[in-house]
Amino acid sequence: MPTNQASAGHLLKLIRSGQATTRSELQAATGLSRSTVGHRLDQLFHAGWLSNTVGTSTGGRPSVRLEFDARHAVVLAVDLETTHARAAVTDLSGTVLAEHAQPLLIADGPDKVLDAVASWFPALLDAAGADPSKVCGIGLSVPGPVDWETGQIVQPPIMPGWDGCPVQSAMQSAWTRHVGPDPAPPHVLLDNDANLMAYGEQRHHYPHCSAFVLVKVSTGIGAGVVVDGEPYRGIDGGAGDIGHIRLHDRTDALCMCGSYGCLAAVASGRAIAQQLSAAGIPTASATEVREHLAAGLPDAVRLTREAGQRVGEVLVTVVTLLNPGVLVIAGDLACTPFVTGVRELLYQRAMPRTTAHLTVATSQLGDRAALAGAAAMVVEYLYAPEIADARLAAAGAA
Structure with a gap:
């Protein structure tokens, strides 16, 4: 594996996929030296993204296996339907920690709908026992076509007023109104509900x-x-x-x-x-x-x-x-x-x-299918190698 394909983020991918879950396996998979693997794992441990578990012994000392720690952060997953909405706090494995649903008309438009959903966040996080600073991202499921690259809803037949709306920034603004400016609004991703x-x-x-x-x-x-x-x-x-x-x-x-x-x-x-x-x-x-x-x-x-x-x-x-x-x-x-x-x-x-x-x-x-997909979308995006490396670098700079 080329060096630029063996960053801390790439090591994390190997661990999460189960391809390499020990230090020796990571060395074999990447061709990196023991010290380099150790340094990059230190970054992941410092961020709180990894944990150690004891593997099965075959007669000698049991191996120490590396695992992605699904409890170090949470995701807010939101499913918007035409006449109701559902929101949940999940851990990074998709386990639902708290959930809320109530009638909400998508036809009321983005400002009213997103503000209403964001107003649920404080109570949801409290019910989940999660501090707002632990929220790594918000995943939003919507009943209309979404351009993934721009994050915009495009000509939705049953979502009047949503076409071209900057949903990501609008959701972040609603977060600030209801949760507060500190911590800063998390990353927002959205996709079509069927996807x-x-x-x-x-x-x-x-x-x-x-x-x-x-x-x-x-x-x-x-x-x-x-x-x-x-x-x-x-x-x-x-x-x-x-x-x-x-x-x-x-x-x-x-x-x-x-x-x-x-x-x-x-x-x-x-x-x-x-x-x-x-x-x-x-x-x-x-x-x-x-x-x-x-x-x-x-x-x-x-x-x-x-x-x-x-x-x-x-x-x-x-x-x-x-x-x-x-x-x-x-x-x-x-x-x-x-x-x-x-x-x-x-x-x-x-x-x-x-x-x-x-x-x-x-x-x-x-009813939880879209929530599960929204949570997985956030995790896969934020912990993909390139994004993970950028987040680690930003945390190190901070």
Whole structure:
């Protein structure tokens, strides 16, 4: 390994991945001298990022193994939905230490929504027993397309007032108002909710799946794709926006994006709610559709199964293109009737070779999937080699 690829941050990556967890293994993996490895580990220990554990003995002295200390900092993870929000304090392994959820309308705009969420932070941190100085970052999940490079929400169909908003600086300003200027506002990262749900689900339950797809069906429809352990976002955050694929036979269905015939206008929770209301069963949202399904309402079950079939039509192309090992259905409609509809069309129309090794399942993380993904996004970013080295250097200078 070249010297510039064996900095303290790169050693941390080797330890976190389990590739090298002793000093001798780090020397072998990097080609660095014992003293150089020791010096770089000292940096990591001084920052509080590492801890020692005693390994298994094979007859001699047990080896001392190096571990990433997931307790030395915390993350604030926030999941914004269309009608409610959830926030949690997690450690660096994703364990939830404190959590809060309440109704919150995304349509109220960024200023009101971000300020409301930040107002929860002091009580959340107190409940978690974490000082604000321990917060290394804030991860934000939003129900719209996000340009990862700029950190901006781009033309979101169901987030009026959020297009182009400087969410990161707005969240930091809200932190200052509610938590205070000291400590300084932590780093803020944001991504699309389906991306983060996919990331959280894959990391926690399917870590060995190299091609993973999650489809979220709630007010709208979106997909998250994880390839080789990394979210696939496309060139500007538009990957996975399957809710706006046009259906050739539904040019009458008006979507919230302003176009006609979108999958979301036909098969989302919002669309089913409209269909139920038109049939004389007042239903205001995808959440109420879920309540009707839980009660076994026949019309809700039928319409949800039909919606699953329409989504299944689109997923035939998705599965054929990506050949994933796992397809997870998540969101308000992650239920038996919907999944049954998806399976019917998917296995009927896709080539057997494409689905031979495909697992179709519902989310195991449920309402916490986006929180898990948001927390993991922050940790993977802040402890990646280059960023970790920059943080160590800044701490040393301070």
